[in-house]
Amino acid sequence: MKSPKILIVYYSMYGHMFEMVKQVKAGVEAAGGTVVLRRVAELVPEKFLDEYARQAAEAQKDIEVADPRADLKDIDGVIVGTPTRFGNMAAQVKNFWDQTGGDWAKGTLVGKPAGVITSTATQHGGQESTILATHTVLLHHGCVLVGMPYSIQEQTTLEGLEGGSPYGPGTITGGKGERFPSDLEKKMARDFGAHFTGIAARLQP
Ligand SMILES: Cc1cc2nc3c(=O)[nH]c(=O)nc-3n(C[C@H](O)[C@H](O)[C@H](O)COP(=O)(O)O)c2cc1C
Numbered sequence: 001m002k003s004p005k006i007l008i009v010y011y012s013m014y015g016h017m018f019e020m021v022k023q024v025k026a027g028v029e030a031a032g033g034t035v036v037l038r039r040v041a042e043l044v045p046e047k048f049l050d051e052y053a054r055q056a057a058e059a060q061k062d063i064e065v066a067d068p069r070a071d072l073k074d075i076d077g078v079i080v081g082t083p084t085r086f087g088n089m090a091a092q093v094k095n096f097w098d099q100t101g102g103d104w105a106k107g108t109l110v111g112k113p114a115g116v117i118t119s120t121a122t123q124h125g126g127q128e129s130t131i132l133a134t135h136t137v138l139l140h141h142g143c144v145l146v147g148m149p150y151s152i153q154e155q156t157t158l159e160g161l162e163g164g165s166p167y168g169p170g171t172i173t174g175g176k177g178e179r180f181p182s183d184l185e186k187k188m189a190r191d192f193g194a195h196f197t198g199i200a201a202r203l204q205p
Pocket of ligand 1: 011012013014015016017018083084085086087088119120121122123124125126173177
């Protein structure tokens with residue numbers, strides 16, 4: 001069996017999702033997978049980005065920008081990382097998917113696993129709705145959805161504030177972006193990456 005090749009395609013305006021996808025990547029690799037990490041193109045005009053967004057962009061400058069015409073080909077699964085925007089996926093992420101009609105028509109992703117991770121400013125700010133909304137696009141592509149099972153038990157914690165749910169890993173950032181992923185959220189992201197890779201390996205043609 002060859003190493004499953006997993007595309008992780010994400011957007012991160014302030015760096016929280018970037019940290020989370022790095023954890024997912026570590027989990028995929030620990031489980032024997034190979035990661036292609038891509039950030040989607042920014043849509044906000046440069047002049048409207050605040051200083052924190054500029055710093056986060058600088059930190060991600062070495063990550064290749066996603067190519068919607070090329071990146072879905074020859075992969076064994078896709079993990080989408082999107083911060084919430086009003087309980088939905090970020091427009092930057094939707095913009096990526098909206099350019100994948102060619103691969104939708106060819107059925108490139110049919111039968112391949114897909115999962116979603118997210119971040120919200122507040123505890124009930126839409127982690128589940130964001131993931132479910134993103135699932136819709138992935139279902140239209142014919143993907144097999146992979147969530148975060150309760151066997152990743154950290155999601156049941158009653159100690160403190162933690163993101164993550166059976167729908168997928170998540171982190172809570174605070175209204176000013178002052179909270180970065182906790183150790184528990186990072187562990188869930190790694191374990192999700194490993195869980196996803198096991199399924200991708202089993203689904204390989
Ligand atoms: C236009 C806009 C809408 C947002 N909507 C929500 C929301 O509905 N619920 C929420 O908890 N956070 C919301 N946020 C906060 C973002 O989700 C938060 O900044 C993001 O998760 C941080 O991740 P990042 O550092 O990877 O960009 C919103 C932010 C923006 C800019």
